[in-house]
Amino acid sequence: MAGTMLGDKAAQSHLTANSNGGEKPCVWSSPGGCKIDIGKQIFCNRSLNMRNIVAVGFDMDYTLAQYKPETFESLAYEGTIRKLVYDLGYPQELLKWTFDWKYMVRGLVLDKKRGNILKMDRHKYVKVAYHGFRELSKEEKVDTYGSTLIRDSFDEPDYALIDTLFSLAEAYLFAQLVDFRDNNPGKVPEGADYARMYKDVRAAVDLCHRDGTLKQMVAKDPKRYITEDTSIVPMLKMLRDSGRSTFLVTNSLWDYTNIVMNFLCASRTMDGSNTCNFDWLQYFDVVITGSAKPGFFHEDNRANLFEVEPESAMLLNTDNGTPMPQVGNTSPKLLLKGLNKSCRVFQGGNVAHLHKLLSIESSSQVFYVGDHIYGDILRSKKVLGWRTMLVVPELEREVELLWELRDMRKQLRLLRNERDLIEDQIHHMKWSLRFESYHDDQKQKMNSILHELEAQRDQVRLGHQHSQRECHQKFHKIWGQLMKTGYQNSRFAHQVESSIFLSNMFNIATTFCKRVGIKELVSSAPVYGSITDGSSSALSLMIKRWATKKTAGSTKNGRDSKPKNLGVKKFGGERVMPGNIIVRQRGTRFHPGNYVGIGKDHTLYALKEGCVKFETHKLSKRKWVHVEPKEGYVLHPVYATAVASEELQTAAT
Numbered sequence: 001m002a003g004t005m006l007g008d009k010a011a012q013s014h015l016t017a018n019s020n021g022g023e024k025p026c027v028w029s030s031p032g033g034c035k036i037d038i039g040k041q042i043f044c045n046r047s048l049n050m051r052n053i054v055a056v057g058f059d060m061d062y063t064l065a066q067y068k069p070e071t072f073e074s075l076a077y078e079g080t081i082r083k084l085v086y087d088l089g090y091p092q093e094l095l096k097w098t099f100d101w102k103y104m105v106r107g108l109v110l111d112k113k114r115g116n117i118l119k120m121d122r123h124k125y126v127k128v129a130y131h132g133f134r135e136l137s138k139e140e141k142v143d144t145y146g147s148t149l150i151r152d153s154f155d156e157p158d159y160a161l162i163d164t165l166f167s168l169a170e171a172y173l174f175a176q177l178v179d180f181r182d183n184n185p186g187k188v189p190e191g192a193d194y195a196r197m198y199k200d201v202r203a204a205v206d207l208c209h210r211d212g213t214l215k216q217m218v219a220k221d222p223k224r225y226i227t228e229d230t231s232i233v234p235m236l237k238m239l240r241d242s243g244r245s246t247f248l249v250t251n252s253l254w255d256y257t258n259i260v261m262n263f264l265c266a267s268r269t270m271d272g273s274n275t276c277n278f279d280w281l282q283y284f285d286v287v288i289t290g291s292a293k294p295g296f297f298h299e300d301n302r303a304n305l306f307e308v309e310p311e312s313a314m315l316l317n318t319d320n321g322t323p324m325p326q327v328g329n330t331s332p333k334l335l336l337k338g339l340n341k342s343c344r345v346f347q348g349g350n351v352a353h354l355h356k357l358l359s360i361e362s363s364s365q366v367f368y369v370g371d372h373i374y375g376d377i378l379r380s381k382k383v384l385g386w387r388t389m390l391v392v393p394e395l396e397r398e399v400e401l402l403w404e405l406r407d408m409r410k411q412l413r414l415l416r417n418e419r420d421l422i423e424d425q426i427h428h429m430k431w432s433l434r435f436e437s438y439h440d441d442q443k444q445k446m447n448s449i450l451h452e453l454e455a456q457r458d459q460v461r462l463g464h465q466h467s468q469r470e471c472h473q474k475f476h477k478i479w480g481q482l483m484k485t486g487y488q489n490s491r492f493a494h495q496v497e498s499s500i501f502l503s504n505m506f507n508i509a510t511t512f513c514k515r516v517g518i519k520e521l522v523s524s525a526p527v528y529g530s531i532t533d534g535s536s537s538a539l540s541l542m543i544k545r546w547a548t549k550k551t552a553g554s555t556k557n558g559r560d561s562k563p564k565n566l567g568v569k570k571f572g573g574e575r576v577m578p579g580n581i582i583v584r585q586r587g588t589r590f591h592p593g594n595y596v597g598i599g600k601d602h603t604l605y606a607l608k609e610g611c612v613k614f615e616t617h618k619l620s621k622r623k624w625v626h627v628e629p630k631e632g633y634v635l636h637p638v639y640a641t642a643v644a645s646e647e648l649q650t651a652a653t
Contacts, residue, residue, distance in 0.1 A: 040396060045496075048387055052365060055285075055358045056239050059293075059370035060250035062165050063391050065260050066227040069101045069165070072218070075225065076205070077169040079213045083204035089189045090200075097176060104168040104175075105479045106394065107492025110160040114144065115178035115194035117171065119479050121488035124154055128479060132178035160198065163495070164372050165393070170201050177201070215256045222263040232264050236283035245358050247286040249296065249368075254289045254308045254345060278310050281343040286357050290347040293372070297351050297384055305349030315347060351384060390496060394482050401475055408471050415464040422457040426450065572614045576606040582625055590614075593626035 058064050067073070077099040084090040109118045116136070119128040126145045129136040136144070145152065152158075162171050177197045181188050188197065208214050218225045239246050250257055258278070265280035281287065288296075289308065295301050306315040344357070360366060363385040371391040402409075429450050433443065472480035483493040576582065583590050583604040592598040593615065595608040606612075610629040617624065 037400070041399075043395075048367070050242075050367070053244060053367045053387065054365040055245040055247060055360060055367070057247040057249055057366065057368045059368075059372070060248060060252060060257060060260060062371040062393075063369055064229075064232060064248075064264060066229065066393065067165070067225055068227055069168070072225040073101045073165075073169045074099050075217055076166070076208065076214055077173060079208040080170065080173060080201065080204045083207045084200060087207060088200050088204060091187050093187075094180075097173075099169060099172060101168070101172075103478065104162065104171045105476060105482060106162055106165065106168070107482065107490055107495075108162040108171060108479070109154050109491070110162065110171060110174060110198065111158070112160060112195040112198045113158055113193075115174075115181075115197075116144070117175055118145075118154075119485055120154065120491045121485040122491060122494035123488065124151070124491070125488075127485040127488075130175070130478070132175050132182065134179075158195075170205050174198055174201055215252075219256065219259045222259065226260065226263060229264060233283065236265075240283065245285040246283060247288070247354065247358060248284050249288045249291050249293065249354070251291055251293055252289060254310070254313050254347065257287070257289050258310070281310070281345070284343045286354065287343060287345045288347070288349060288354060289345065292348070296349070299350055299352040301350040303348045303350055305353045306347045308345040308347050310345055318346070392496065398475065398482050405471060405474055408467065408474075412464065412467055412471060415460060415467060419457060419460045419464055422453055422460060426453050426457060429453070572612055574612050575610070576612055576627060577609050578606055580606045582606060582612055582627075590623050590625045593624040595627040595629060596625050 061067070081094050081097060085092055085094055104117075107119065109120060110116075111118060115131055117130045117132075118126050120126050126141055129141050129145070155161075160167075162168065174197065177188075178194060181192070181194070181197065189200075192200070236246060248257075248261075252260070261280045262277070265283060266277065292303065295303070305318050307318050308315060346353070346357075354360075355363075358366075364387065366384075366386045367389065368386045369389040369391065371393075429446060432438075433446060433450075438446065468486075475481040482490065483496075484490055581603055582596065585602050585604070590604060592604055593613075595606065595610065597605050597607050599605065604625050606627050608627055608629045610627040613626045613628055615624045615626060616622070
């Protein structure tokens with residue numbers, strides 16, 4: 001069925017002529033109602049049923065607010081250099097340096113003591129290493145990181161992890177300083193080794209944030225530094241219309257938060273500027289600024305919770321979120337105003353305060369979206385059990401290139417298989433020559449064949465290495481594929497442990513979730529399973545969990561026996577109403593497709609009125625059950641508003 005998986009139909013480009021004779025992509029029969037580019041889809045490591053979610057939260061920086069790296073990171077870089085020169089005693093010639101914002105990527109590790117930048121696989125083996133901007137040879141890598149009795153942990157304090165987009169500028173500056181010190185040892189401050197230089201860079205970055213240098217520039221011209229995203233307001237409205245609470249938790253303080261959120265959510269005037277007010281608060285139930293994540297996620301964190309009065313930015317005392325009379329306050333209207341607000345703004349506190357403010361009974365009822373692997377995702381996921389979504393801006397280009405280079409990657413696999421086959425033959429022949437007896441003429445003939453095989457192996461190996469490097473450089477000229485290091489998952493891919501991940505918040509408003517594991521995403525051209533859309537008039541992002549030994553329902557149905565068909569109640573072509581049982585089964589002989597739900601006992605039932613359709617996937621051989629809706633596949637009204645553009649047209653029914 002079109003739209004449920006990237007098969008032959010999904011690979012085709014569906015075009016329709018417009019009134020001007022040009023061609024545009026049309027909305028097609030998919031769960032989301034339109035064809036979505038692979039890089040703009042949502043990917044899933046673990047199933048998520050939004051029916052269980054009562055509160056959806058967001059980080060602000062690099063989540064709702066996507067900063068432009070060519071301007072914002074350059075601003076941070078320039079500010080850091082000025083602090084190094086004027087506050088920390090570095091030479092003035094640093095002011096002439098320029099920043100290449102495309103050079104560094106997330107997932108790298110800085111070796112503070114040696115001045116090296118490393119890319120490792122999930123097992124912490126160093127695969128790519130640079131000293132400053134000079135690539136280390138294989139021998140240098142082995143001597144430095146592979147010749148010790150005890151493997152290094154590659155953790156603080158000797159190493160720094162580049163896990164945030166904020167860190168890219170300081171990593172690039174560190175590499176520049178390493179080269180500068182090697183070439184001009186007398187020009188750096190006395191006693192400044194590599195570790196000291198990194199410490200100075202971090203201190204300069206902190207100075208830029210503390211004195212407000214960066215935020216003042218962003219506040220003057222948000223459009224220059226932040227990407228405009230018209231989908232945020234429809235998305236927030238959609239969530240609130242579904243009956244869910246929404247909240248914002250950011251480390252930024254109220255003054256900066258208000259400026260950024262105004263830019264993202266406030267209405268624009270005729271000249272394109274936005275009016276500065278507090279209207280954006282209507283899209284949230286609770287806003288917490290100055291949260292000091294990741295410490296915020298620990299309930300034993302005794303941070304005080306203050307309520308922020310938006311107009312004056314005054315901090316008011318609270319009793320764990322409950323308003324308190326302000327002793328000596330001559331303006332009691334502030335307290336009454338706080339009680340009447342639909343959205344309350346706070347500073348500080350911890351996750352226990354947030355749960356109380358939102359009346360959260362179970363941590364699994366919270367769905368949180370962030371960009372920081374440690375600060376947003378790992379702590380909230382592992383400590384609290386929140387369901388999480390990680391924003392990975394690099395993902396869009398990564399998966400698009402994976403698809404574009406599928407033929408090249410297939411050829412790489414063939415070359416590696418050919419090389420392995422030849423090496424097996426060589427090893428077998430060497431073993432035979434060593435341990436078995438042959439006549440002299442037989443040995444001569446076998447040695448001749450062995451030399452030919454070795455020459456052939458060397459030729460194939462050289463071709464494989466050349467093709468692998470070419471493929472590697474398609475993703476990034478230095479660091480290669482973000483999610484891979486050679487044939488192993490990269491350290492970054494190993495860390496992407498959130499339930500769901502996507503490249504941009506806009507994807508929520510334009511696509512339904514695609515269930516695909518990290519292993520599939522990084523190692524093969526993606527082939528997606530089907531998705532169920534339990535949408536009513538509100539939001540529903542549903543992905544059904546398959547019945548395996550780990551995921552069987554509480555009744556243990558299917559755990560101790562092979563899948564068994566207990567009865568097909570509705571056959572292909574039959575009409576069904578919402579709630580009608582289509583298949584009763586033990587295990588998952590049939591999988592839920594479009595507009596089909598699955599119960600704990602793995603019973604499949606209809607979510608919409610329509611006709612039943614059975615399908616077998618050509619590659620996986622899985623059997624799917626779909627319901628073709630009576631009204632056809634249409635886009636949700638809120639989605640339609642969010643994705644309205646010249647590129648999309650309503651599909652003909």
